Amino acid sequence: MSMHDKAIPSQTAEPWVRRIQTTAGDLEQEAKSRRYNFLEAVGMMTFILVLLWPVAYLFGVYGGIRAVNTGVNLMMVAGACYLLFVSPFVHRDTAESWGMGNPRALWRMLRDASPGRRAGLAAILVALFVALNCANYSQWHEVAEFFKFDRVVAFFGMPRADIRAYNTHFPGRIxxxxxxxxxxxxxxxxxxxxxxxxxxxxxxxxxxxxxxxLIFLGAYLQRGTAAFARFSFRMWAIGVLGYICWGFVQQLLFSSYFGTRFRKAFAPSADPANRVPAGRRVPYVLRFAAGAGAGAVVLSYAGIRYAHGPGHVDPAILLGIGIVAAFAGAFYGWTYCLDKKRLLVATVCASCFGLIHIASYGLVAVTWLLGIFLVYVFMEDKNRNLIALGFIHGLLGSTFGQLFSKGAAGALEVDYRVGPWNIREPSFVSLVFPMLCIAAYVAFMVWGARNIREER
Incomplete structure (x- = not known):
């Protein structure tokens, strides 16, 4: 047991609860070793990519074997069940460590609060319950579509009534x-x-x-004020709410599962050089800004030229991309100065969020960047709240969708269709990048098995 691991008396029937320091320095209970956490997380991401690309894409999409697609979907569901219902118990994670609510904790808050505070909290709970019910009723068409209720009915052999219209008649309203x-x-x-x-x-x-x-700046640099001509505040607000809900689901899988496994895999840094003194941060910020700007220009040039042809390469657009990327790089550099190890762990963890969006590579870049800051924030218990993260996802996702989709962004149009089943012209070339990612994760697992030595 290392200096970062502590055993304390348990308040339950268990004789003890082992707690370890996470990358951010918080103490959390954990039943497995750091190496186990690391290998499980990287192994799970490797498993997902292998299912999606060498298996589903190569044999299901390119080879046209429908049974492969069915098998892959079933295995993906099994993997999701492990993430959500098995892994937390194996590691003895708590609901709070996943950023979720706890009914027992909520009851204690109500029980122990002063009468005024109890009444206020109860009013909030009732208001949320009513508001969610109203949203479910008014947007039932989208709810039924999201949960694929028509497929559920068909699977069980029930009459295929139009479930999406249930809120328009009785007994459907019930x-x-x-x-x-x-x-x-x-x-x-x-x-x-x-x-x-x-x-x-x-x-x-x-x-x-x-x-x-940065999103607004990027749109303005590309198209000027015309970028906002079709911006609808109503659709944006609806999109924010939708992305909050969808963001909760996504981050339950990524920030909660992968974020928890990665932050428990690495102890906080004990190196004094891990944090850059305030007076020496400017050079770091400038270097990261310059590197991000130059790298974004080169990659964007290659991507636009490959996807749209040389005629669509606009120097003004490349300049705008470079400026936006430089600001993002500066933000990354500033965060790096605060805690180098924590940001590097967040960057590796966020790759899981980004690479699941292959083969929409614009979306890979955007979600990887977003994932870095989501995971970084999520490492501290005071910030570990999935609904709060959902607001980040909602604001950025809805805004990005309004400004860089719907056919208005030209060469910077971001395709929201991801995964092997959305490749328009299947070819072996589409396998190159996923296979490189799989190889990198395998190499990373080998590194972790050899170098992460803290055992249970």
């Missing part, structure tokens, strides 16, 4: 209200963490607003 009540109760009691929401939301906005400004 089904809609019943489902909405169950879902709302689950969200209010189990999904929302109340004890740290304000601090987590404040931190989330500190990271989200600069990135939001």
């Amino acid at each position: 089904v809609v209200i019943a489902f909405g009540s169950m879902l709302s109760a689950l969200i209010v009691s189990c999904c929302i963490r109340y004890d740290n929401f304000l601090s987590a939301f404040k931190t989330a906005m500190c990271f989200a607003l600069p990135l939001l400004a």
Whole structure:
């Protein structure tokens, strides 16, 4: 047991609970070794990429074997079940460590609060429950589409009524209200963490607003004020709400699972040079800004030339990309100066979020960058709140979708279709990048097995 591992008496039937320091320095309970956490996370991502590309793409899409696609989907569902329902118990993670609510903790908050505070919290819970039910009822068409209820009905051999119109007649309305009540109760009691929401939301906005400004700046540099001509505040607001919900689901898999495994895999740095003194940070920030700007220009030039042809390479667009990337690089460099090891761990972890979006490489870059800051923030318990992270996802996702999709961004149009089943012209070339990523993860696993020595 290392200096970063501590055993404390348990308050339950277990004789002890082992706690380790995470990369950010917080103490969290953990049943497995650091190496186990690392190998599980990297192994799981390797497993996902292998299923999607050498298997599903090569044999299912390119080879046209439909049974392969079915098998891959079943294995992906099995993997998701492991992530959500098995791994937390294997590692003895808590709901709070995943950024989620805890019904017992919520009950204690209500029980121990003063009468005034108890009434206020109860009012918030009731308001959330009612608001979620209203949203479920009014947007039932999208809810039914999201949960694929038509396929569920078909699978069980039930009559294929138009489930998406259930909120327009009886007894369909009863089904809609019943489902909405169950879902709302689950969200209010189990999904929302109340004890740290304000601090987590404040931190989330500190990271989200600069990135939001970069999105607006990028759109303006590319198209000027014309970039905002078709911007609809109503659609943007609806998109924010949708992305918050979708962001919760995504970050439950990535920030919660992968973020937890990675931060438990690496202890906080004990090296005094891990943090750059305030007076010496400017050179670091400038170097990161210059490197990010130059790298983005080169990669964008190659990507636009390959995807759209030499005629679509516009020096003004490349300059705008370089400027935006330089600001993002400066932000990254400033964060690097605060805690080098923590940011590097977050960068590696965020690759899992980015690379799941292959083969939309613009989306890979954007989500990888977003994932870095989400994971970095999520490492501290005071910021570990999935709903707060959902607001980051909502603000940035809806804004980016408004400005860089819908056919208005030209060569910078971002394709939201990802995965092997969305390759328009299947060829072996599409396998090159995924295979390189798989090789990198395998090499990373070998490195971890040899170098991460802290055992249980």
